[in-house]
Amino acid sequence: MHPRKQHLFNYQGYIGAYLLIGGVDPTGPHLYECTANTSTMHKEFAAQGSVAMPLSRFSNDFKPKMTEAEAKDLVQRALHAGMHGDNAKARFSQAKVFRDLQEKINVQGSLCQQLEDDQNAREAALRKLTTDEIEAKEMLEQVLGKREAEKSADDSLRRGISDDCEYLVESTSEMAVKQIAAMEKQLSAREHGCLVDVRDDGVNVVGLHPGLQQLTHISHYDENGDEIMDLPDRESVSTAFGKVKVTIYGDRARLPLVTFHDLGLDSESNFQNFFQFVSIAEFTDKFCIYNINAPGQEMDAKPLPENFQYPTMEGLANIVENVVEHFKLPHFFAFGVGLGANVLLRYTLMNQDRVNALILVNCVHSTCGWVEWGYEKVNQRHLKNYGMTSFVADYLMWHHFGRRIDECSSDIVRQYRVYFQHLPNPTNLSMLIDAYINRTPINFSREGGAAGPQLKVPVLQLVGASSAFVNETVEVNTRLDPSRSDWIKVSGSCGLVLDDRPEAVTEALMLFLQGLGYFPTMNVVKLMKQIHEAQSGSYAAEQRCVDEC
Numbered sequence: 001m002h003p004r005k006q007h008l009f010n011y012q013g014y015i016g017a018y019l020l021i022g023g024v025d026p027t028g029p030h031l032y033e034c035t036a037n038t039s040t041m042h043k044e045f046a047a048q049g050s051v052a053m054p055l056s057r058f059s060n061d062f063k064p065k066m067t068e069a070e071a072k073d074l075v076q077r078a079l080h081a082g083m084h085g086d087n088a089k090a091r092f093s094q095a096k097v098f099r100d101l102q103e104k105i106n107v108q109g110s111l112c113q114q115l116e117d118d119q120n121a122r123e124a125a126l127r128k129l130t131t132d133e134i135e136a137k138e139m140l141e142q143v144l145g146k147r148e149a150e151k152s153a154d155d156s157l158r159r160g161i162s163d164d165c166e167y168l169v170e171s172t173s174e175m176a177v178k179q180i181a182a183m184e185k186q187l188s189a190r191e192h193g194c195l196v197d198v199r200d201d202g203v204n205v206v207g208l209h210p211g212l213q214q215l216t217h218i219s220h221y222d223e224n225g226d227e228i229m230d231l232p233d234r235e236s237v238s239t240a241f242g243k244v245k246v247t248i249y250g251d252r253a254r255l256p257l258v259t260f261h262d263l264g265l266d267s268e269s270n271f272q273n274f275f276q277f278v279s280i281a282e283f284t285d286k287f288c289i290y291n292i293n294a295p296g297q298e299m300d301a302k303p304l305p306e307n308f309q310y311p312t313m314e315g316l317a318n319i320v321e322n323v324v325e326h327f328k329l330p331h332f333f334a335f336g337v338g339l340g341a342n343v344l345l346r347y348t349l350m351n352q353d354r355v356n357a358l359i360l361v362n363c364v365h366s367t368c369g370w371v372e373w374g375y376e377k378v379n380q381r382h383l384k385n386y387g388m389t390s391f392v393a394d395y396l397m398w399h400h401f402g403r404r405i406d407e408c409s410s411d412i413v414r415q416y417r418v419y420f421q422h423l424p425n426p427t428n429l430s431m432l433i434d435a436y437i438n439r440t441p442i443n444f445s446r447e448g449g450a451a452g453p454q455l456k457v458p459v460l461q462l463v464g465a466s467s468a469f470v471n472e473t474v475e476v477n478t479r480l481d482p483s484r485s486d487w488i489k490v491s492g493s494c495g496l497v498l499d500d501r502p503e504a505v506t507e508a509l510m511l512f513l514q515g516l517g518y519f520p521t522m523n524v525v526k527l528m529k530q531i532h533e534a535q536s537g538s539y540a541a542e543q544r545c546v547d548e549c
Contacts, residue, residue: 260340267291296428383430464493
């Protein structure tokens, strides 16, 4: 009892605790009453609460050395007397309860009215959003129409240039021929979605298509215009799912490098920044790059028919086979990101003798989880019924940047959000998303056997530290032979490691290939230094060109 008294004493009556403490010790039974100010009294009987009637009953009928039955009977009669004495209080309490219930009913009615008003406001906002989306589609159609008109003007200009070229060739003016060739390359660059500005000072500024609004590379030319950055060739390859577009960079006599892009991007927007970053290095002189576009995903693709049977993930792997056969590539390096990594992993397991090495970024080998399935089902419905919405754009941002977008470069985040919000073919993207969410698991194992075949091709896995797919890449790594595979988590990077940390990816890729015996004389440290110096110089040149504009 002392600890309880001490606790109450510390609060000097501010804890309204009135205690009845009973117990038995070697001297017999005891009963104490303890008040809030810690005063205690030893009593033969005691009561708390509405005590008038119970105490009177105790006073009249209590007697020492009562039997257990007599004591129980006395307590029951005391309780009965106390309940009768509380009838008036009970009626007052009931009235108070009824008033409280009435107040709660009134509050709930007010809340229901507020919820109804909120629902009406949401419906009005949805109607406004639908109207805004219709207006945005009309604006996009106007922009596309303007772009088509510009293309027609370019064609007319090309025909005029061709006529002038014939005249100048006949006059054997070598300088004039070179100038016309530079103009031809300018028009070709515009057709391939680049921003090109040929200036008198010999500086050529090349950037991504207008969706990204970013200057990414600067090449220098001599006075004759001979040193021009390689512009891609484009070929349409026939497959079981129609023709797919493949862009080719570099001399086809070099080692072939086949790429496949991720959701919401095409081959240009997914890989162009990275390959332009390393384009000043001798590294890219070793490769011819074949960028494969999934059906209907290139920027200038036409909407696919509603009854078009879009390929599954296995079908996309068969498209890779069609491209490899079309270009007659006996062996090649494979480079895939996200969805593209999944496709190339499927292809490699079926054609291990053809792939020299496999580079995977944000690779997932398992089926779609319930949360991912739900999000992508909603995305698919939005893309088909409403076009590109903010919900779909937010999902694509999470897919590419990961969970902590606020920690990524604000410039890259802004550029990609604008790019996703203005994708020209949302219906085509919905078909690709449907194929991805219905993907089957890729069965393979480290030892081979019943769990799946063993992957004997060297594999380099890359993932950004903030990517949404770090755990999935770890799971893939557990199924790979450690003597033939490397797993690298790029610190300080979002899911878009090719854009966010191209220098880290370049260094990892070159060291990986050197470990396989390729390019043994290449000095990686020196090459990385040259890349950093070139990028620093390019940034200064960019600033001068922007100021001139």
